[in-house]
Ligand code: RIB
């Protein structure tokens with residue numbers, strides 16, 4: 001039976017790949033896509049999500065959500081994703097968003113679900129947190145929460161913090177406090193999944209579908225990561241989706257994760273205790289390694305299935 005999921009995102013050049021992977025994979029049933037401001041403002045992340053879903057000829061509903069974090073001001077990241085969030089690659093406009101605010105829709109789906117639902121968060125976690133903190137009784141309907149978020153070492157938006165965690169650390173703390181299993185695809189994992197020109201070229205050779213070609217065009221715009229030596233850019237968000245489809249490509253470690261919610265330079269840091277030094281209770285699982293070739297082969301094979 002396909003795994004029922006809700007994908008909360010902020011497209012985003014890597015979100016685009018993650019959404020296409022989710023929509024192309026029969027192992028998953030995407031019940032809804034919810035959108036937050038993140039890489040770029042909500043107006044753009046929403047229109048990007050709608051355009052990507054239309055390009056894939058999918059009927060999955062797309063709902064607008066939070067345009068800012070629970071606390072503090074909204075900050076985007078156009079340096080990686082371009083001013084429009086998709087590296088300047090223009091897509092045909094999608095349809096209108098489906099009525100219903102993200103947090104309300106997440107709660108409705110959980111309330112009505114006959115079986116528990118997996119929440120996948122690949123942007124700031126504001127929508128997921130709003131849903132679960134305003135109706136905590138729904139937590140048992142959450143199978144697990146799978147996030148591209150955090151880092152146990154160096155951040156990518158500050159020295160201490162990864163962008164999604166940094167964008168709304170209170171929201172991430174709320175998810176950790178639900179008591180539901182939380183799975184992290186951190187920066188250390190995604191650093192093993194580097195998009196290179198050779199990998200893009202290999203994808204292009206897999207077919208002529210417009211989704212595959214557009215994803216290659218988008219990925220070709222992403223600047224190589226200085227943090228990772230300049231060979232290419234880490235493909236963050238699809239790691240969270242791929243783990244649900246092919247967990248055998250990954251290794252994992254159970255550990256405690258706590259948030260730095262302070263106002264200082266460490267704000268947004270995920271304190272991931274991989275060696276049990278704190279004695280804090282285990283509340284999460286981090287994905288530690290990925291078979292990169294297997295991951296990119298899976299992505300190429302699934303992207304080639306799309307229109
Ligand atoms: O730090 C990487 C994460 O922040 C990814 O989800 C990317 O899309 C941005 O949202």
Ligand code: CA
Pocket residue numbers: 009010011012014015038039122123237
């Ligand atoms: Ca994202």
